Amino acid sequence: MKTPLNCQNYINGQWLNAATETTLNSHNPANKSEIVATFPRSQADDTDRAVTAARQAYGSWRKVPAPARAEYIFRVGELLLQHKEELAQLISREMGKPITEARGDVQEGVDCAFYSAGEGRRLFGQTTPSEMPNKFAMTVRMPIGVCALITPWNFPVAIPCWKAMPALVCGNTVILKPAEDTPACATKLIEIFAAAGLPPGVINLVHGVGEEAGKALVEHPNIDLVSFTGSSATGAYVGETCGRTHKRVCLEMGGKNAQVVMEDADLELALDGALWGAFGTTGQRCTATSRLILHRDIKEKFTTMLRERTSQLRLGAGTEPETDIGPIINNRQLQRVHEYMNIAREEGAKILIGGEIVTEGQLKQGYFFQPTILDNVTPQMRVAREEIFGPVVALIEVSTFEEAIAILNDTKYGLSSSVYTRDINRAFVAMRDIEVGITYINGPTIGAEVHLPFGGVKQTGNGHREAGTTALDVFTEWKSVYVDFSGSLQRAQIDNRS
Ligand SMILES: NC(=O)c1ccc[n+]([C@@H]2O[C@H](COP(=O)([O-])OP(=O)(O)OC[C@H]3O[C@@H](n4cnc5c(N)ncnc54)[C@H](OP(=O)(O)O)[C@@H]3O)[C@@H](O)[C@H]2O)c1
Numbered sequence: 395m396k397t398p399l400n401c402q403n404y405i406n407g408q409w410l411n412a413a414t415e416t417t418l419n420s421h422n423p424a425n426k427s428e429i430v431a432t433f434p435r436s437q438a439d440d441t442d443r444a445v446t447a448a449r450q451a452y453g454s455w456r457k458v459p460a461p462a463r464a465e466y467i468f469r470v471g472e473l474l475l476q477h478k479e480e481l482a483q484l485i486s487r488e489m490g491k492p493i494t495e496a497r498g499d500v501q502e503g504v505d506c507a508f509y510s511a512g513e514g515r516r517l518f519g520q521t522t523p524s525e526m527p528n529k530f531a532m533t534v535r536m537p538i539g540v541c542a543l544i545t546p547w548n549f550p551v552a553i554p555c556w557k558a559m560p561a562l563v564c565g566n567t568v569i570l571k572p573a574e575d576t577p578a579c580a581t582k583l584i585e586i587f588a589a590a591g592l593p594p595g596v597i598n599l600v601h602g603v604g605e606e607a608g609k610a611l612v613e614h615p616n617i618d619l620v621s622f623t624g625s626s627a628t629g630a631y632v633g634e635t636c637g638r639t640h641k642r643v644c645l646e647m648g649g650k651n652a653q654v655v656m657e658d659a660d661l662e663l664a665l666d667g668a669l670w671g672a673f674g675t676t677g678q679r680c681t682a683t684s685r686l687i688l689h690r691d692i693k694e695k696f697t698t699m700l701r702e703r704t705s706q707l708r709l710g711a712g713t714e715p716e717t718d719i720g721p722i723i724n725n726r727q728l729q730r731v732h733e734y735m736n737i738a739r740e741e742g743a744k745i746l747i748g749g750e751i752v753t754e755g756q757l758k759q760g761y762f763f764q765p766t767i768l769d770n771v772t773p774q775m776r777v778a779r780e781e782i783f784g785p786v787v788a789l790i791e792v793s794t795f796e797e798a799i800a801i802l803n804d805t806k807y808g809l810s811s812s813v814y815t816r817d818i819n820r821a822f823v824a825m826r827d828i829e830v831g832i833t834y835i836n837g838p839t840i841g842a843e844v845h846l847p848f849g850g851v852k853q854t855g856n857g858h859r860e861a862g863t864t865a866l867d868v869f870t871e872w873k874s875v876y877v878d879f880s881g882s883l884q885r886a887q888i889d890n891r892s
C-alpha cells in the first residue's frame with residue numbers, strides 16, 4: 395500500500411491546513427482499508443480566507459488581457475498532458491474507475507484547456523449600428539467576479555476543469571470545493587494550475603464536507619457565482635440559497651437517461667452502446683444509460699445478447715488493466731444501489747442478472763456491485779423514474795416509435811438520450827421531440843465532447859450549459875457600451891425617440 399497523500403487547502407498561493415487542524419481521509423473504493431489521502435476538514439474560517447484571497451486577486455486578474463489569461467490555461471493543458479498517466483492512476487485509485495476511463499477523464503481536462511485557451515482570443519462581443527448619428531454601439535463580455543466551483547467525485551479532473559478553465563479565461567477568480575471522496579485528485583489538479591504560474595488568489599482550493607465548507611461558500615456574501623455539479627437534492631439547496639442571496643448560479647444535476655433501440659437498428663452497435671452506456675464508470679455518470687427502451691420485435695433477442703455480454707464483464711480495481719467495471723464510490727452509495735433491488739422486486743421487476751453486492755474473494759475488500767439488468771420494468775416504477783447512479787439498467791418494452799419517445803420523455807430529468815435506428819426520418823423526429831440537453835443517434839448516451847454545450851433540461855439543470863462557447867455565458871455578464879463622438883450634447887441623443 396502506498397503512503398497516504400497529505401493534501402492541503404490552496405489559498406492565496408499557499409498550501410495550508412484547516413484553521414482547526416482537523417482532517418479527514420479518502421479511501422480506495424476497491425480496497426476500503428487503503429487510505430489514499432488525508433485532507434483538511436475546512437470550516438467557514440477557511441472558506442472566508444479563500445474568498446478574501448480570490449476577491450483581492452480579482453482586482454488585477456480581470457485586467458490581465460484575455461489572451462494572456464488564456465496562455466496560463468494553455469500551459470495547464472500542457473502540464474496535464476505531461477502528468478496524464480500519474481493523474482489517471484490516482485483517479486483509478488481514489489475514485490475507482492478503470493484506468494482507460496481515468497485517462498479519458500484527464501484528457502477531457504486537456505481538451506478543455508486547449509479549447510478554453512482558444513476562447514481567450516475570441517470572447518467576441520458585437521458591434522451594432524446606433525440609432526443616432528456620431529454614436530458607436532457595442533457589447534462586451536465582462537467577468538462576474540469570485541466564483542465558487544462545487545464538484546462531484548465521478549469526474550474528479552474533467553468537471554473541475556470544465557468549470558475553472560472558462561471561468562479563469564473570462565477573468566474571474568475561483569475557489570474549488572471538490573467532493574470529499576476525491577480530494578487527492580483535486581489537489582494534484584490544483585498543483586498543476588499552480589505550476590502553470592497563475593498569480594496567488596486566482597485559483598484556490600478548499601477541501602471539506604459539503605454541509606460545512608460547501609455550504610459556507612454557497613452562503614458567503616462575497617461570492618458572486620456558484621457553479622455546481624451534483625445531485626438534484628443538493629442542487630435545489632444551492633439554487634434556493636443563491637436566489638435568496640442574489641448570486642448567479644449554474645446547476646448541473648441528475649439524469650435518468652434512456653437509450654431507445656428500434657426494430658430496424660444495428661443490434662451489435664446498439665449492444666455496445668447499451669453495455670458501455672449502462673455499465674461504463676459503474677453506471678456513475680450523469681449521462682449513464684439507466685433505461686433501455688426496446689421495441690418488442692427485437693426485445694427478446696437484444697436482451698439475450700445484452701445478458702450474455704454483461705455476464706462477461708470483469709469486475710476489479712480500476713488500476714488493473716483488465717478491469718471492465720470498477721467499484722462503487724463508497725459504502726453509502728453501494729447500500730443505496732442494493733436497496734433499489736428490493737424496490738425493484740417489490741414493484742414486480744425481474745432481476746435478470748446481477749442484483750447483489752459482491753462478497754467473494756478480493757472484491758469483498760471493496761464496494762463492488764454486480765452489473766444488473768432489470769426486466770419487466772414499467773414506466774411508473776421507481777427504478778424507471780429515480781436516478782440510481784450505479785451499474786443497473788431497466789428494460790422497458792414498447793410497440794411503436796412514438797411510444798418510445800413518450801416514455802423517454804416521461805421523466806423529471808433531461809440530460810442525455812440515444813436512439814438506435816436506420817430510419818433517417820425517425821432520427822430527425824427524435825432530434826426534434828426528445829426533451830433533453832443531449833441526443834445521440836446511433837451512439838450511446840455517454841461521450842460528450844468539450845466544444846459542445848453540456849447540460850440538461852427540466853430538473854437536470856437551470857438553463858445553463860457547461861463546455862462549448864455556452865460556458866462563456868455562465869462566466870460573463872454582458873455590458874452594452876455607447877460611444878458618442880459628436881462632441882456636443884444634443885437633446886435628441888438623450889431622448890432619441892421623441
Ligand atoms: N449534470 C451533470 O453535469 C452531472 C455531472 C456529474 C454528476 N452529476 C450528478 O451528481 C450526482 C452524484 O454526485 P454527488 O453524489 O457527489 O452529488 P452531491 O452529493 O450533490 O455532491 C456534489 C458536491 O456538492 C457538495 N455538497 C454536498 N452538500 C452540500 C451543501 N449543503 N452545500 C454545498 N455543497 C454541498 C458535495 O460535497 P461532499 O462530497 O463533501 O458531500 C460535492 O462536492 C448525481 O446525481 C449525478 O447525476 C451531474
Ligand SMILES: O=CCCC(=O)C(=O)O
Binds near residue numbers: 678842
Ligand atoms: O458525469 C458527467 C460527465 C459525463 C460525460 O462526460 C459523458 O459521459 O458524456
